[in-house]
Amino acid sequence: MSDGKRSPWRAMALVSIISSYVVGGAVGGVFTGLWLGNQFGAKPFFLISCLLLGLFTGFYGVYKSVKPFLGDGKEQ
Template sequence: MRSNERHPFRAMGLMTAISSQLVGSVLVGIFGGRFLDEKWDTEPLFLIIGLLVGLAAGIYAMLRLIRSFFSGDEK
């Protein structure tokens, strides 16, 4: 098989990994922020911070995954 052929299952796997990383990191940030808000009684502050940090972490992990996918380094 040629190495540049398209594989639909690899593409579906990449999309699944991207979506699960984004959703997972955002959820961890939201629930972590809610936990800290309840602990220190600062209602929306840590929720918003956790959401933004989770989103940034998810985007960073997504970019690393895409870079490793297209470079051929599969770990």
């Protein structure tokens, strides 16, 4: 029998979490940047800065989600 740590369903859930963080951050950053650019008349600046901020937030979420699966290298 398979133990709970090597389940393919768990791996698929982790992949979907990772992709949703990255895609959600990028799409949210683009839409926010476009909206702010239209409001203040500085499209390229807000688009690029919000996209980078969204990607940073997405990758931070990925890091926080994957961290428990990596372990810290210490044996108990």
